[in-house]
Amino acid sequence: MAAESDLNTGVLLFLPYRALENRVFAALAKAGFDDFTPAQARVMQRIGPDGTRLTELAEQAQITKQTAGFLVDQLEKASYVRRVPDPTDKRARLVCGAEKAWAAKEIADGVVAEVEKEWEAHLGKRRMTQLREALTLLREITDPWA
Amino acid sequence: MAAESDLNTGVLLFLPYRALENRVFAALAKAGFDDFTPAQARVMQRIGPDGTRLTELAEQAQITKQTAGFLVDQLEKASYVRRVPDPTDKRARLVCGAEKAWAAKEIADGVVAEVEKEWEAHLGKRRMTQLREALTLLREITDPWA
DNA sequence: GACGATGGTCAGAGTCTCTGACTAATTTGG
DNA sequence: CCAAATTAGTCAGAGACTCTGACCATCGTC
Incomplete structure (x- = not known):
């Protein structure tokens, strides 16, 4: 069924992470936060x-x-x-x-929300929820500050 | 139901990624691949x-x-x-x-498999499958080389 | 009040990364 | 076929990131 890739889970986690980060940086730079x-x-x-x-x-x-x-x-x-x-x-x-940081954060949060929406559109609501649920659970054993 | 965290999906992806990477580096260093x-x-x-x-x-x-x-x-x-x-x-x-790289890769692959097993133990087989499935699907729109 | 732990800084060196300029080989278009 | 544009890679220089080691001030404990 699902065409499971043979990549290890680390790479699978990294790819979307980097894609999201790139989008955020691009948007921030475009909004003038390039310093x-x-x-x-x-x-x-x-x-x-x-x-x-x-x-x-x-x-x-x-x-x-x-x-x-x-x-x-x-x-x-x-x-x-x-x-x-x-x-x-x-x-x-x-x-x-400072204020400048919060202004940048607002831009960043907007892009994150936008990308998450795109992901949900691609995965479907159910899978997106499952993804966040699994990741949240995983945090318990991978985040030292959880 | 599931205690959904309020962290954005980016952080959620990054945390387990970094945890895995840390484990791999530690194991490689321990095995002598510290150069x-x-x-x-x-x-x-x-x-x-x-x-x-x-x-x-x-x-x-x-x-x-x-x-x-x-x-x-x-x-x-x-x-x-x-x-x-x-x-x-x-x-x-x-x-x-070179051979040295393949030897290191063997160590790394072993650790990745080990960590994946730990994650599966924590999430349960079903959730782990869903996780990999969602991430694999996500790759289609986040990996330029997919 | 002495002592080990914690929060932070200073100084120096090594690593990573970039921009710009360049050579050589390939591909494209007339 | 050949000139022009593209692509693979290198060289040189500068800026950014990160670390180790040494240090001072304050906190917490006994």
Whole structure:
């Protein structure tokens, strides 16, 4: 029945992921958000609504805190984020998204919704739901921060 | 019913992908294959059984041919690949995997199979099949080389 | 209050990636 | 058949990313 491909599941996961990421980057660039790099974006993506510590950003992005610091420096210079003191810990600072970041996020979210709609149109509603359900379940054993 | 997460599908795809990749790299390093980098691996992964042209490797890895050439140079020095003339085109050379690459691939394939088995144990056979089915279908509209 | 752990920075080096310019071979069109 | 456009690949240089190691300040614990 279903023409099962012989590719391993890793590749099958990666292909649509990369396709989606490419679409988002293209849309952001077209909207004028072309002053940040993919590496910076991968860090910025992980900033929570109330700010996130550098160390936590580094862990989630799986880079060293030095690298994260370097990338946040760029983002700060480009006005995407600012660092505010963490009221609960004088050592720490919270990396917070600035308006520019939220504006970019709005664009990005729009594209993601659009692509998800395209995928649903191709797969059918049932399969799309099954896909998200399986992936959500998988997160339990693959996401250290789940 | 299913506790659907609110994460976008991109993140949902990325998380298990990265978990799998991490497992593979760890196993390869443990088996002694620690003399290549992730960037080199992403190129090596795309070499076909009969060799692949540099330009094609670059396209599929979504990097420039200059970068691909740089990475293949390293892989060649480390004896993972060799370049042989393309009999059908005197301009071109085929990047071919060497024995060392096939040995590493064997390790990698083993780990992938192992992880897939773990995932199937967690999801159940039915959901795992649905997952692969949906991803395979998705490939039709997300993989330019499908 | 001393001590180990945690949050973060500074300095330096190595790796990855790109743009631009170039050569050689192939393909196309007249 | 041959000139022009295309394609495969390389060289050179610069910028971006990432790491290891060393370091300081603060926090939490005993």
